[in-house]
Amino acid sequence: MSCELLTLDCLVHVFSYLEAPDLLRAARVNQAWNEAAGTTSLWRRLCLDRWTFCNISNLTPGKIVGMAYLSDNEHVFGGGKLRSVVCTASTDGTIRAWQVQEGTQIWSSPSQEVPFIKVITVPEYKLAISTDARGTIKVWHGESGEELAAFSTSSSSSTLVTYSVNNKPFLTAATAGGVIYTLEVPNLNQVSCITAFQNSSIDLLLCSPDEQWLVAGSTENADTSSKIFYTDCLINPADESPASGSLPVNNCDVGCWLPKAPARIAVMHQDHMSVQRNITVFDLAVKKSKYKMEVLAQQVASFTLPGRTWTTPILMKGHGTETILLGCGSNLELYSIFGTQLEAFQHHNNTITSIWVDAFRVITSSLDLSLRVYTWKKVNKISSLTSRYYLLGGTHRWSRGFMDVACDNISIVGVVAESDGTSILRAYSFNL
8 A cells, every 4th residue: 555545543653663763754755744753652752762861061151141042953863963052142241152962162252342132043044143232133153153244223122033035034123112123134134114113112022933924012001902014014115014913902911823823823911900811812814905915813712811810920832723831830731722721730849931842842941940841742632741851950059940941852951040140051962
């Protein structure tokens, strides 16, 4: 029988005999094989058999305020030594690149007069992009640390996202003054500049997984709705204002995409007369006619979080098309987009500070100085999690806890805040 005629269950059974390199190759054949090769149970076995953890530490001057992987997330097992590279931004005014497996510094930028507040990366182009407290954006060569370009937003802060259109990278920066700049990468030439909110800081900026949509929000005005922008209109500006729309809810300070849906976003918001938090899910679309382009947001689902007050900080991430993860204090909770609580985990003894989510796993960091690693599984076609690893980050005698975590499939890196105000970059490498 031809493999093209095998059902999904049959393909998964056949793939259960493959090792990681062959499973990754099978995933590239076609959509059906990709879906079968991505089955969580296949990778769960490989995780348990091959991914054991070791711990290395790197001291970095100052406090780390941003961290991002510079190495590509799609590693291929075998055929050479695997190498993870992480970039950090610190309050000492430096951008640094670190080799994770060896625990060594690759390069450091010259110390800047103004402290950095964020760094993001564009792994496919080996670039790091930073912004500082005065809103100056800089692009750094990821392999050498050379400064390639700079652009000033003349703002006290900037929120950054990158995306590619027709294999050309762009950067959008949203400022404390409510302005959105779109720039070419790596030269930072300005493509467009629009005012999204009058004199209101943009503290929410999200780019969709398909890179066609930007959602920008401001919490300074409770009556302000988040704006939706079609990225094609930002990078190809016309004489008139770019096509945009609004989400029909106000006071959104947290949002996430449901990555397996074409353009589905979940936002957390508060009603005027209530202290409870609501989550509403929208599908975004664009309606084109001969003379105009209309941006639409169609509500898919909405629910109220039980027993949550507006003063409780909550982290939110999306998975698949209908699963939302929430970090509520020390708890990790899973909800369907229709409000059904799927699972709740109480593995941390202190506040969850960040959540990393991909197609295979979830990692949480906490002020209790631990990382928790979970793997995805399907139960009756519903996403659920299995707790796999418990990684310790040191002692509270010297440290305040983990503040951030990221993963690239062969390593996990966390930022540990030290009691003296500095930070440690702590890395755990998979032993392959």
